[in-house]
Amino acid sequence: MAHQINVFAQNKPGRLEHLTKTLLEAGINIRAITITGMEDFGVVKLLVDSPEKAYQALIKEGFTAYMKEIIAVIMRDQPGGLHEICQAMGTRGINIEDAYGFVIQEMKTALLVMEVEKIPEAEKVLVDSGFKVLSDEELYQI
Amino acid sequence: MAPEDNYWNRRMETLSREEISSLQLKKLRGILEICSHSPYYRRIFKEEKIDPSRIEDFDDLRRIPFTDKNILRENPSTDFLAVPREEIIRLHSTSGTTGQAIVIYYTRSDIQTWAEMIARCMYMNGVRRGDVFQNMIGYGLFTGGLGFHYGAELVGVLTIPSGAGNSRRQIQLMREHGTTVAHVIPSYALLLTEVFEEMGLDPREDTNLRILFIGAEPHSEDMRQRIEEIYGVDAYNSYGLTEMNGPGVAFECPHKQGMHLWEDHYILEVIDPQTLERVPEGEEGELVLTTLSREGMPILRYRTRDLASVIPGECPCGRKHRRISRIKGRSDDMFIIKGVNVFPLQVEEVLMKTLGVGSNYQIHLERVGVREEMKVLVEVTGELWHGNPSELRALQERIRENLRSAILLTPLVELVEAGSITKSEGKAVRVVDKRGNF
Structure with a gap:
């Protein structure tokens, strides 16, 4: 099982700076970041090399953070790569709540990170369909 | 400016300071006697070993414990009744959202006294028979609506009990009936100007309004002036609280230099909310009021939590009832x-x-x-x-x-x-x- 850190942040100058500084001081490498903004506040989602360490550092700094279980799955960085995964999930009735992706090796492999409601089922569907689902440790390796 | 003769109750409104003091002392003795019929005060007098007949002046008054919201909440309201229950013809109540609601009981005479106070307030600012009064404030348990309603009817003006809200209807009523006087919460008066605008109307041109009574919430002098300008009226500030009847406890006269507190009906003390000692005249403190005329539910030394000061000196209008400043804040966090x-x-x-x-x-x-x-x-x-x-x-x-x-x-x-x-x-x-x- 892999994790990302979701952080509640107010939408105002200096907040991201404080957050990134906290991670810098804890020696955390950020693999990916997305921000969901909702007018006066937002949620920052962080994929990092050491989720537990990052989480503790943020909590200690007073951030409201949550360790969120996610599914990190390897996909082909080719036309149709994302479609294969969505098809596998869709036909088995698994809804994707939030997702983002990034390239690991150009034209070869990419990573899709998903928040889903039914994590074990989704994982099983993906593994059964021949996809590689990463653990926290494996995520750190890439 | 003030009309030549603007006394509703000439005798009471033209008392000298000395006359006010001696009337207060006389009425204080009376109210203490009335209090001894209320279960709450009977208990207090006994516990504190107070002999009401020995309270002879304003200094002695200090021996009587303060009353406050909590005391009114913690005791059954009927414990404060100084008359048999069947003498009561009305009750009003605070919202009670903080827990136990405070209930205030009125006898027929209490309602009349209250209406008479409001009538003074309206009359001294030029309200006369023939005026049309729109009472744009909450009716029901809230004292603002019915309090003014009875006062206005006593003066003898056509009274429109329009109540709060329903902005377009308010404006229609004003235009249909030629409203000349209105009672309104100041923030609502400003809000209403937006509706006038939406309807393509100008309150100065398209209404007959000439007097607004504004109260029930603190506001600044600037806000008053804005309201006066927008509506083309004279706007008068008022002060009151449910525990002391409701509106009409103190009211501005045409000079708009503080609110005359009707001292034939209340004893006013201004205290330091920390030390509970009286502050020198003119200094800011918490207003403490004793009802002198209420027979149904007399309350002695009620801590209003409202901070204000007594304005020194005489008012150009000639009334010797002392004036209080605008309410500057609260000694609690309300x-x-x-x-x-x-x-x-x-x-x-x-x-x-x-x-x-x-x-x-x-x-x-x-x-x-x-x-x-x-x-x-x-x-x-x-x-x-x-x-x-x-x-x-x-x-x-x-x-x-x-x-x-x-x-x-x-x-x-x-x-x-x-x-x-x-x-x-x-x-x-x-x-x-x-x-x-x-």
């Missing part, structure tokens, strides 16, 4: 917004119930254009949140809805980061009033 009394504790209780855990919060009162806004900042802690953005929206909505049903106002709810609400010397600041009322 605030008034859109005419509604709110205690921060009410907000706290709603948050506690909604969130299941305590959360740091702060209430911001702001003026946005002509509107007053109440904004509640709530810190989002780890206990409240499980990482989903959608939860936050739902949380915001739930807090807003629960606050609305508890305090009857729809506040803005802002979710803020844990630890971001500033404290002052380690103490939580619950209310930040940026309206500039005072």
